[in-house]
Amino acid sequence: MRLLEGELLESREILPRQWLQRYRAPWLAGGVRAGQFVHVRTPDYSGLVLRRPFSVNTVDRKQGEISIHFRIEGKGTEWMARLRPADRLEMMGPLGRPFEVDPRSRHLLLIAGGLGMAGVRALADEALASGRQVAILFGARSAAEVYPSSLLPDEVEYVVATDDGSLGHVGRVTDLLPAFEAWADQAFACGPEPMLAALATLAGGRDARLGVARLGRKGRSRPAGLGTPQARRRSWLQVSMEQNMGCAVGACLGCVVIGVKGPQRVCREGPVFAADEIDWEASA
Numbered sequence: 001m002r003l004l005e006g007e008l009l010e011s012r013e014i015l016p017r018q019w020l021q022r023y024r025a026p027w028l029a030g031g032v033r034a035g036q037f038v039h040v041r042t043p044d045y046s047g048l049v050l051r052r053p054f055s056v057n058t059v060d061r062k063q064g065e066i067s068i069h070f071r072i073e074g075k076g077t078e079w080m081a082r083l084r085p086a087d088r089l090e091m092m093g094p095l096g097r098p099f100e101v102d103p104r105s106r107h108l109l110l111i112a113g114g115l116g117m118a119g120v121r122a123l124a125d126e127a128l129a130s131g132r133q134v135a136i137l138f139g140a141r142s143a144a145e146v147y148p149s150s151l152l153p154d155e156v157e158y159v160v161a162t163d164d165g166s167l168g169h170v171g172r173v174t175d176l177l178p179a180f181e182a183w184a185d186q187a188f189a190c191g192p193e194p195m196l197a198a199l200a201t202l203a204g205g206r207d208a209r210l211g212v213a214r215l216g217r218k219g220r221s222r223p224a225g226l227g228t229p230q231a232r233r234r235s236w237l238q239v240s241m242e243q244n245m246g247c248a249v250g251a252c253l254g255c256v257v258i259g260v261k262g263p264q265r266v267c268r269e270g271p272v273f274a275a276d277e278i279d280w281e282a283s284a
């Protein structure tokens, strides 16, 4: 983890009040993995002191660039939306734990609700670069808030659900899961907590619906402990949790969610968790 400046290269409004910004940050682009985030601080002259966490949306390691995708939700993001190329932001990262893809997984299902696309977007590139197939299920309130398909790689299968039926499936993005659950070797989700909780419930019943047998393997060593990269890799569903943050380095406990083994800091133990690490009822 390092603390350095990123230089803005491009900034554009891709949806109403949602911005995509590309930064030169070679020190970050070289080591970040899909699912991790940066903690950003605007310069002193902005008059704003709080840092803000942003998922790393895309990474270009060759060019040493990353992008972030955010919605204007307060003074900080309003200020950031006014930045111009060559402006600089202080960035701390990469932070948090990334998505864990099982080396045997060939078909990855990414599920995003609204701004949750920012949390899973980088994984689509990582997966395609390693020869995997990717489908993205995306949910929004209406067509006006649907992430543009032009910002996704051509190889991705992109399926949309809108609450009002103005584009794609009428209803929730979670309705789409059953049609993909047999195809997907693993699923990765980011979005509002009720959406993640609903997906966790669906994932919990997947093996029974598909008739997947759980057989012990001869000579197998003890199962990997909950929360380890190995256990997460074996989990069918991983979720990236969104939470307000203070320090982003595990010190303030301002980002805690309730896990089945007790409190979990989203900035340290997360933001990515296996779905079965979270106590969804207690967190609701």
Ligand code: FES
Pocket: 244, 245, 246, 247, 248, 249, 250, 251, 252, 253, 254, 255, 256, 265, 266, 267, 268
């Ligand atoms: S934000 Fe301080 S512990 Fe996570």
